[in-house]
Amino acid sequence: MSVRAGIVVTGTEVLTGRVADANGPWLAGRLGDAGIELAHITVCGDRPADMEAQLRFLADDGVDLILTSGGLGPTADDLTVEIVARFTGRELVLDTALEETISAIVNRWMAARGDTTGLDSVAAATRKQAMIPAGAQWVTPTGTAPGVVVSGTDTLPTVVVLPGPPPELQAMWPAVVEVPAVAAILASAPQQRQETVRMIGVPESELAVTLRTAESTISGFDRLEITTCLRRAELEIVTRIDTGADDAYAALLDLLRAEHGRAIFSVDGSTVDDQVAGLLSGRLIATAESCTAGLVAGRLTDRAGSSAYVVGGAVAYSNEIKTDVLGVDADLIAAHGAVSEQVAAAMATGALRRFGADTAISTTGIAGPGGGTPEKPVGTVCFGIALGDGTVVTRTLVLPGSRADVRDRSTSVALHLLRQVLTAQP
Amino acid sequence: MSVRAGIVVTGTEVLTGRVADANGPWLAGRLGDAGIELAHITVCGDRPADMEAQLRFLADDGVDLILTSGGLGPTADDLTVEIVARFTGRELVLDTALEETISAIVNRWMAARGDTTGLDSVAAATRKQAMIPAGAQWVTPTGTAPGVVVSGTDTLPTVVVLPGPPPELQAMWPAVVEVPAVAAILASAPQQRQETVRMIGVPESELAVTLRTAESTISGFDRLEITTCLRRAELEIVTRIDTGADDAYAALLDLLRAEHGRAIFSVDGSTVDDQVAGLLSGRLIATAESCTAGLVAGRLTDRAGSSAYVVGGAVAYSNEIKTDVLGVDADLIAAHGAVSEQVAAAMATGALRRFGADTAISTTGIAGPGGGTPEKPVGTVCFGIALGDGTVVTRTLVLPGSRADVRDRSTSVALHLLRQVLTAQP
Structure with a gap:
């Protein structure tokens, strides 16, 4: 028997496209890990009727579990708990233990800020956030908003109400899966x-x-x-x-x-980032970037501990900087153009020397939308890798898409080239 | 009278969270611009029953317009058009003019690739993509998949079927809004x-x-x-x-x-990026990044034409590079630590000199998760700005969140600091 779930993401800023939703994808991953079949993600704004319609739709579609994110704040338009109470046919009641918990958190925060204003409005906000459907179980806030679990019935799925800020939601998840009503559903899912x-x-x-x-x-x-x-x-x-x-x-x-x-x-x-991080262990890498302008260095340093192997790099956007900082021969640029394998190689070997590294990667290309020529159209990117043993590898690709696409794909190609060259090393 | 719409995003990779949906937010923006009230975005995978349930939900909720994205490819699991035909009670019929249009596109592509294999399977795929609901109007493919518009009835909303790849979908939109059934709905929306x-x-x-x-x-x-x-x-x-x-x-x-x-x-x-780009006009900026490691340079060069004012920069991850490349006094680092306003200032003035710029921005901080101390906890980031007239401004902030959050927020703070300092310039 498969176990099915739906996710309701609330927030006008998500619905209107101003903010990308991080909670739907993250929760989808957790459900997938647990072997639960996710049938629907729905997104609604701040209109209560739209959220109620979505909850009703999911229940009618027969899901066993609904997760909601957002709408738990202290302001008047944060209505998720109230809507879920109505949807599950339960009264909204004040949980005094929860009120004390939230109050302690808020007081700690305000003390840390030296803030003593507006204590009355804070008390009202705390009380609002401590109202939960009768019989529901709450989960300790990781921000100021609690999670709420309303157990399912014969006709209604179990509903789990989670806060909107992704760090709060993610920090709360381990406690949510311990709530008996949730744990029972997870345990009933087939293991895949x-x-x-x-x-x-x-x-x-x-x-x-x-x-x-x-x-x-x-x-x-x-x-x-x-x-x-x-x-x-x-x-x-x-x-x-x-x-x-x-x-x-x-x-x-x-x-x-x-x-x-x-x-x-x-x-x-494993991702290419994982693999490159492993291959760089014991090495020192430097970057020399023109069209990607720092994005390769940024990606290499995404992960904690990367300072063990990333020394630094140069963003060499102008030809003068390619020459001055990386020591690329100006005649080489004049002869072959800044976007050439010759210059990519010289940038990489220059970075190796300049930064005292044993591994260097370079990019030089035409990200567009302007700057293309018949011989070197927009999207043309040259890559260079230089190693301490004298190895130099270059590659040219013509990448499709917008300026952002070309820069993003160039960053990925740089990592794959690094992976290939380093994997081939003895 | 408000005009309401719903968006159905299909794709298992989106539903399961492996790929962030770009189409829902983009379409939401277009609907918002047109004064149409977006009530729901729903996301489903490749199971036809789930998509049908979502279409039915939106119709029952009374929306006037449904936009779908994805599921138009040539493979067997691309079922959107078939499902929409069933949902709107129309037969699926071969449109020979559309078949010829798709065929011409595919043949051009294959010729460009020098590909002559699998012509039979290509013909079958083309035929599949040329089947549309009877009476529907198609929109010329921007990839290989056409858009399809099925006009609404008294009981059903107008349904617009769009391809999944965001560049294809976005390129098709101008033609979609010209289709009479769509144009009529847009024209009926109140102007806000x-x-x-x-x-x-x-x-x-x-x-x-x-x-x-x-x-x-x-x-x-x-x-x-x-x-x-x-x-x-x-x-x-x-x-x-x-x-x-x-x-x-x-x-x-x-x-x-x-x-x-x-x-x-x-x-x-306008965004801070827009404003900084304007303020940098006529200037030459260099970056000197430690904790952001290229992300500030990457963001400054996001926009076309940024090479007019971005010279280049250094990713100075190690102290040695701060000294060697940017000329930061090693004693200064020893005395105040790499994460200090003194070092941030020296990095910025060093970048000014090193890159021949008249504007420089530096970052040095503790992105975490390790490396924090009681005096300088994780999230502590020092910023420096140096200008050609001798102005030096520094700032220290403690930023909340994960390593990625700290790096991302640091990049934003760097831009805001630049904006403030350059706005104050005569």
Whole structure:
């Protein structure tokens, strides 16, 4: 028996597109990990009728669990708990223990800010946030808003009300899954394994051919739920594997390797960022960026601990800086143009010297929208890698898309090139 | 009479949280611009029953217009058009003119790739994509998939089917709004003006107090639809203004200026990025980044034409690079620590010299999760700005959140500091 869920995301700023929703995707991931089938995510604004309609829709569609995010603040337009109370046919009651908990949190915060104004309005806000549906269980706030769990009935799903700010919601999740009503639903979900294969440089249409072959040749293929997704230049294949369908997945993996072996860079869930971080262990890397202008360095330092191997880098946007800071010969730029493998190589070797590194990566390209020529159209990007042992590797690609796409994809390509070159090192 | 709409986003990769949906927010923006009230965004995966349930929900909720994105590809799990045909009670029929159009596009692409394999499967895929609900109108593909418009009836809303890849969907929109059935709905929406105020450094709770005052003192306040949103360190206030409610908005703006004048940096919709780009015109800026490691340079070069004022910069992650490349005195680092206003100032003045710039911005901080101390906790970031006339400004902030949050907010703070310092320049 599959267990199905729905997520209701509230917030006018999300509905109107001004803010990207982080909670739907994050909660979807947690439900997926737990083997729960997510049927719907719905997004609504601050209009109570729209949220009620969505809750009703999910209940009518037969989901076992509804998660909501947002609308728990102290202001008048934060109505989620009230709406959920009405939806579940329960009265809204003051929970005094919760009121004390919230009050202690707020007082601590105000004391830290040295704030003594508006204590009355704070007390009213605290009281509002301590009103929950009768019989519901609350979860300790990670900001000021509590989580609320209303157990399901024969006709209604269990509803879990969560705060909107993603850090608060995420910090609260471990306590939410301990609430008995939630824990029982999670425990009833079938256990499915999930595996991810990542490849680079394969068009989705070629993968589609392979998957059609798989469908007709692999026994038990129907017990694999496969979704594919093209992201940046990478193709990601996520498979949910029913209990007992391990052989089918092994056969699929064999087929993927046979058809696309060279393109597959990950079968264990690791990202190119994970792999590059591992390969850089014990090394010192420097960057020399023109068109990506810091984005490669920014991505390399995304992860904690990257200071162990990232020394620094140069953003060499102008030709003068390529020469002055990285020591690229001005004649080389004049002869081949700033966007050339020769200059990419010189930038990388220059960065190696300038930053005392043993590994360097460079980018120089035309991100657009202007600046293209017939020989070097917009999207042309040259990459260079230089290593302490004298190895120099260059590559040129023409990347599609907008200025932002070209810069973003260039950053990914730089990481893949690093991975390839470093993997080939003894 | 308000005109209401719903958006159905399809795609397992979006539903499961592996890919952030770009289409819902983008379409929401277009609907908002057109004065259409967006009631719901729903997200479903590849299960036809879930999508049908969402279409039915939106129709039952009384929306006038449904936009769908995704599920138009050539593969077997791309079922949107078929589901919409069933939902609108129409037969799926082959449109031969559309088939020829798609075929011409595909042949051009394959010729460009020198690809002659699989012509049969391509013909089958083209035929599949040329099947549309009887009586529906198609919109020329911007990729290979057409848009489809099914006009509404007394009981059903108008349904517009759009492709999933955001560039395709966005490129198709101008043609979609020309389709008579869509144009008629857009024309029937009430015209509302929208204005945006942006401020920095004001807690949402203080703004809430101001808005409560506005509610009780401004005549016509109920004809302003206000949404507020805290993003990074900025507070954004978007107001939809009914026709004839201009005086109420003017009064609101006066009140906001009276209460939060110094914090307001934009009342014309411009972002801090827009403003900094304007202020940098005629200048040459260099960056010197430690904790943000290239992200400030990356953000400054987001926009086309930024090479006119961005010279370059250094990612000075290690102390050695701060000294070697930026000329920061090693004794200064020893005396005050790398995360200090003294070092931030020296990094900025060093960048000014090193890169031959007249404007420089530096960051040095503890992004975490490790590295904090009681005096300098995680999130402590020092900023420096140096100008060609000898001006040096420094600032220290303790920013909340994760490593990614601290780095992201630091980038925003750097831009705001630049804005403030450059605005104050004669």
